[in-house]
Structures are given as C-alpha cells and as structure tokens.
Amino acid sequence: MSNGFETLAIHAGQDPDPTTGAVVTPIYATSTYKQDGVGGLRGGYEYSRSANPTRTALEEALAAVEGGTRGLAFASGLAAEDTLLRAVCKPQDHVIIPNDAYGGTYRLFAKVNERWDLHFDPVPLGDLDAVASAMTQKTKIVWVETPTNPLLGVNDIAALAQLAHDNGSLLVVDNTFASPYLQQPLALGADVVVHSTTKYIGGHSDVIGGALITADRALGDELAYHQNAIGAVAGPFDAWLTLRGLKTLGVRMDRHCDNAERVVDLLLAHPKVTEVLYPGLPDHPGHETAAKQMRRFGGMVSFRVAGGVEQALQVCDRTELFTLGESLGGVESLIEHPGRMTHASVAGSPLEVPDDLVRLSVGIETVDDLLADLSRALG
Template sequence: MNGFSTRAIHAGQDPDPTTGSVIPPIYATSTYAQDGVGGTRGGYEYSRTANPTRTALAECLAALEGGRHGFAFASGMAATDTLLRVALRPGDHLLIPHDAYGGTFRLVDKVLTRWGLSYDPVDLADLDAARAAVRPNTRMIWCETPTNPLLGIADVAGLADLARTAGARLVVDNTFASPYLQTPLALGADVVLHSTTKYVGGHSDVVGGALVTDDEELAQGLAFTQNTVGSVPGPFDAWLTLRGAKTLAVRMERHCDNAERVAAALVGHRKVTRVLYPGLAEHPGHEVAAKQMRRFGGMVSFQVGTSADDDTEALRVCGATRLFTLAESLGGVESLIEHPGRMTHASTAGSPLQVPANLVRLSVGIEDAEDLIEDLLAALD
C-alpha cells in the first residue's frame, strides 16, 4: 500500500474477521476473557494496556508517517508528556522553538524544570543559532514546523544532522502540516508527534494525540510508560480519529486551496501589516517549506494595527467575523479565528516566547473560499 489515501483507508483496518464488518468495531470493553491464566486472545487482557480499536488507529498513524511504531494517546499533551518522561532524565537539556506552542512551553517551563530538566528557546529556522545553543547535556531538539502560531519553518533534515552530531534526538511536532503534507521520519527525525485533535481527526469532535517512531528501544519505553501512567484514548475517541484519518488527503487539499486564497486576499490590505503563510514567496521559510512539504497547509496568521504591542484591532477583528468562529484549536472542517496572545498562547506572556499582541491566527476550513474572504474583509473593514 504505497498511496497515502490507500494507507489512510486500509492500514490497520482489515474487515473484522468475525462479522466481516468493513469498519473496525468500537471495542467498548475494559477487560477480555482469557483461555486460562495468561491465555489471552490476540494479546488483549485490559484496555489500558491495549484495545483493538486503538491498535487499528496506531497502526494507521504509523503507516501514514512511514514509521514502524505508532501510539495513540488521550491528547497531544499526553503524548508530549509521555515522550519527555521516556526520552529525558533529570539534568538533561533540550531546545524548543522560540515560538513554540503554548502548551508545550507550559509543560516544559512550569512542570519539567521542577524535575531537573533545563531548556533554551531558539529560532530553529537558523541552524547556526541552533548549533550554538546545543550544550554537552542536550539530549533533544523539539521542533515544530510550521510553528504555532507564527508559521515558522525549520529545516528538518538539517536539524536531524545537528541532533545526530550532538548525540540528541530530533522530535518534530507535525500537527500543523499533518502526515499528508510532511513526513519528518523520512527527513531524519527520530520521533513525530501529533495532536490528532487537529487535522487527523479533522472534525472538532474528538481530542487525541499520537507518537510515531522507528526507534525500537524508544518504542518499548513509550509502550511501558503509556501503560503505566494510563494516558490512553477511549475506544470511541480512537474510532472517531480513525474515521477522520480516512479523508485526511482530500480535506488537506481543500484546506490548502482555501488558505492560499485567504493569504493572498490579506496581503496588501490597508489594515494588515504582515501576513504569515509559508506559501507566500516572501515568507523566510518558503524555499525550505517547498522542499519538505507537499503543500503549505491550512493555517494563516496575520498582524493588524499600528503596533505589535497593541491588541485593540486584533481583538476587534476576532470578534467581528461571522463564518470564522472565535475558538481555540484548529484543523477542523470549519474555519476558526483566535487571538493567540489572549487565548492559546497566554501561558507565554512575559516569557521570551510571548507572541505579538496584534497577532490573529486563522484555521482556514473547507467552506467556499469566496465566503471566507468576504467574511474576513468585512471584519477588517
């Protein structure tokens, strides 16, 4: 199964051997009958450890990312926490993007530093800056590309070489791109992370996370720790996410089509001072994105008003749209608008990762592009 959509529809999803059900069943069970002590059927004994619906999702996600080992989690942050617990130890150092997702920053800065972890934020688009930030105890480079919410682009292959030289692992949060647009393992990354809540699920109706890796030792540690701490999705959540993954390719094409048109409509608007979208030729990461991504994604950010420190106009625009719903999250079929400084990235306030006050982030959905552009332009005016 080489084609992306073929894998999305079939990987881990053979017809049920008992009934012939084309769609994997929702195995709503906590435990499994054993044929004698230790005589499990298919290795299933307790659903915190394993559940067939979750197994189907994990196998599908691994196939989409081109990896050998996939894990489905209760949320993207549960996946993040589990990976950091397994891959790092007290005294270790990691690099994070200088514009990392607020939830990742909060976990690292407010929780894991108390565990003895140290970190530095760095512009990972600048390989020289990243190289200069590496310490003797650096054990991980945590990369987002594109980043949330500034749509920065990092060279995954370049960071992979840097990580190997430093004796560190490269983790790529691939949430904004989705596995349809970008496969970091093929570029040298050690682990790929997703908030499957976003594009993989794609319908704003389920929360989940995922990790995919080719590293056998790391995979064993992830399986043990996930089972130990219980950071697993329920079978219905796994089923919803798996259903969403089936249409990921066709949805991402429409997301990209619409985002390109929205970005073009914003460029040059008298109230818009900057448009952040990797598909624009003037974006500093455009060439790298064109090299490592299939297309440029469905996320667009822009700045409005005369000052990066004044959120007045950004807040007004966020409250004035009618089709773009004011809400956190992203990646669903419906378009969303949000103010990162007051919403998703409020935890970065006062830190080196604080986002501009006049920044607006769009998750461009799959509605008719003309309607979305009309809605935005009306809100701006």
C-alpha cells in the same frame, strides 16, 4: 498493499472484522478480555489501558501514514508529549525547544517539568549555529515545530536531524500543523513525530487526542511501556472518531490549502493588514525549506493588523463564519487572538507573541463566503 497515502489512511490496520465482515473497525468498548489460561493472552489483549483493538487500528494507521514502525495513541497531544519526555529524559537533562513554540508545550516545560529538574532553552531553530551552540552533553532532545504555532516559522528537519544525531540527541518533530499528508518528518531524519490528533487528523472538532510515531522499533517499544505505565491512553470511542477522521485527511488537506491560499491573497491586498505569515509566500523566510519538505503549505494563516491589539480583537469579534475559538484543523474555520487565547501562557516570556497578531484556521467552507466574512471583519 499500495503505499499511496490515501490508501494507507483508509486501509492500514483496518481489515474487515473477521467475525462479521464489517468494513469499519468496531468500537471495542471493553476494559478487560477473557484470557486463554493464566498468562495466556487472546490476540495480545488483557486490559484496555495496555491495548485495545480500536486503538490498535488507529496506531497502525498512524504509523503507516507517517512511514514509522510504531504508533501510539494518547488521550491528548500534551499527554503524548509528557510521556515522551518522561521516557527519554531524566532530571538534569536538557531539551532545546523552538523560541516560538506552542504555548501548551512551553507550559509543560516551564511550569511542570522544570520542577522535575528538566532543563530547556528556547532557541531560533532556523539558525543552525544557534542550535549547535545551545547543545550540551546533556541535550537529549531537539524539539521542532514546523510550521510553528502561531508564527508559522519553518525549520529544516533534515539539517536539524543531522545536528541532533551528531550530538547523540533525538530529533522530535511536532507535525500537527502540517499533518502527515503534507510532511513526512521521519523520512527526513526525525526520530519521533508528535501529533495533537485533535487537529487535522481528527478534523471535525469532536475529539481530543494525541500520538507518537517512531522511526525505531525499540524506541517505540520503550514509549509503549511508559504509555502503559503512565496511562494517558486514547479511549476506544476517541480512537474510532480519530480513525474516521484520518480516512479523509488527504482530501480535506487539499481543500484547506486551496482556501488558505485564497485567504492569503485577500489579506495581502488589504490596507489594514500590515503583515501576512504563510509559508507559501515567496518572501517568507522559510519558503524554500517549506517547498522542499512539504507537499503544500497548509491551512493555517496568521496576520498582523494596523491599530494594534484593539484592532486585532475587533477583527476576531466581527467574523461570523470564522468562529472565535481555540484549536484548529477542523472542517470549520476558526479565528483567535493568540496573545490572549492559545498563547496566553507565554506572556512575559521570551516566546511572547505580538499583540496585533490574529491566527486563522482556514476550513473547507465555500471560499467566497470566507473571503466575504474576512472583508467585513477587517472593515
């Protein structure tokens, strides 16, 4: 099979059904399977927590588009993250996370796993000296988001992989914002890729899911063992919806990027916008790194407004096409106030975000309509 991205997204793990010839992977809505004698599994299936053919198709497709050896599909992105931590870490181990990490990831470390005696430090990952200084012999993982949520910071995956590996640590990259179409962390040295497949991979705001993809087969097998033992797997219908979304990821991402670039131009020219955060801007501090490791710069845009929090809230309330809502990566455009919505869990912490910040997930609507909507909202 060709290794072109769109070809893999449509065909990897998705051969026509051998019984009927159906070209779309069926939804195997079953919990258990007839075995060929005691201990004799038919096709490797015994119970759908352990494996399900619809989920297998998704996992093989995800591994293919990320260039990995093993893919695992979960009930949510946070379920994937938690399974990874429990498989790799033990009490008193240490993890380095971004100092502008996703609020849900921070909550998982600070409110859940810290009680399990897993230690972590938020570190500016763009400062490689700071990362090196934060590492200890107990550092098991360097956890990377790039671009970050919601400040759209960019981190050098290859450089961080070298630092992590020199310390005997794993490099884990949350690739949700970029998607596998725009960025390939495993090819840059990462050990594990994390996704909230709810976002760009699913792409239609109709399914919750997560994924882990590994470069190393043995690590993938270890994670699969823990996935089965812990149990937060993707159901067959969720796997089917996610697989359907993956097929069009490439064409959707191109449109997301096209529209985001036009939105950025509008915001840069608007007198009420004080700062635009987008890796495609030449003056973005991570622009050169983004240009090196990404195909394009993505569909996420954040900006700050004059007038502080009240003005930011008014902009969020005034849009019509940009729907006020959490999440991102769907075909429809969304707007939110991170400080009071997706990142409320980091209020008062070192990861607290500015209260005048607005985050956009730029969809694939007619771009002139989106520009008119934002212009009205900004006033």
